[in-house]
Ligand SMILES: [Zn+2]
């Protein structure tokens with residue numbers, strides 16, 4: 409099972425009910441943090457406490473974080489990262505941690521020619537992650553000072569070219585594709601290009617399709633010997649002495665298809681092209697339709713735009729997030745998105761602390777946060 413904890417649903421600035429961006433995705437192979445705006449670690453530990461109080465068995469222990477994936481460098485998505493890294497150090501973390509963030513082709517080229525300390529072009533946005541990585545390095549975000557290995561990755565999502573910056577020895581290490589978080593085997597993390605005023609990406613976390621389980625009893629009942637059973641179990645068809653062909657596939661239970669979360673960051677609408685159909689798309693919906701020209705100008709999405717994105721990529725479920733402080737009631741956003749999205753799949757909006765599960769069969773359950781814990785909330789409108 410994969411479970412997403414959406415810990416901040418405000419855009420740009422916090423309001424009395426919503427905090428800035430940051431999510432934690434739990435998978436059987438480790439946790440991924442997606443964005444960490446101001447105050448992220450406080451919301452993270454509050455969520456953990458609430459999980460414990462509600463007798464939820466799933467563990468959000470920060471020790472299990474395999475990767476932190478940033479969508480872009482705007483501070484409402486990144487300002488909480490450095491204090492969080494320091495808390496991990498105080499907690500005695502020893503495991504390596506991967507940190508990923510998008511940059512531009514221009515920055516990659518500058519690093520390629522100029523090395524670790526390359527000058528970046530003057531028109532580089534202050535919020536480009538190269539600038540933030542460097543600022544954090546200056547403030548002690550390196551493996552020596554933190555006491556655990558941090559692998560800093562910057563990449564360009566279109567070309568999927570990545571560079572690893574090592575501030576301990578001022579070196580660069582180039583990768584032709586994004587290195588996966590070390591513990592991941594059946595889970596994959598992919599950066600998807602998006603359109604925003606600074607280099608940006610969405611993150612797709614996919615649980616791979618799996619074969620059905622080999623039916624040992626059936627093979628034994630069919631009178632097969634050990635060697636034959638082993639061949640069938642490894643997927644090889646066998647021919648018996650009497651000429652009967654036994655298909656390996658007929659000795660397996662049903663396989664499971666792949667499923668995934670796509671989490672957007674900030675982006676203009678219809679910019680995301682996922683790898684395979686997303687089971688759940690969590691998409692920014694900064695504005696209402698009345699402000700659609702603002703959305704276009706600042707490369708953000710309206711709720712309707714988020715719905716058009718969901719339709720364009722065939723997402724089975726859509727969850728709206730990243731609401732402007734001017735939106736008093738997210739049901740307005742939901743109603744607008746539903747006009748566009750219709751009965752395509754489940755749709756809802758997120759509040760801080762909400763949880764979304766995709767089980768091993770791809771079924772989606774949404775839990776709305778309340779004062780006592782969570783309450784299951786139906787998001788399917790078929
Ligand atoms: Zn934002």
Ligand SMILES: [Zn+2]
Pocket residue numbers: 480482604674
């Ligand atoms: Zn932004």
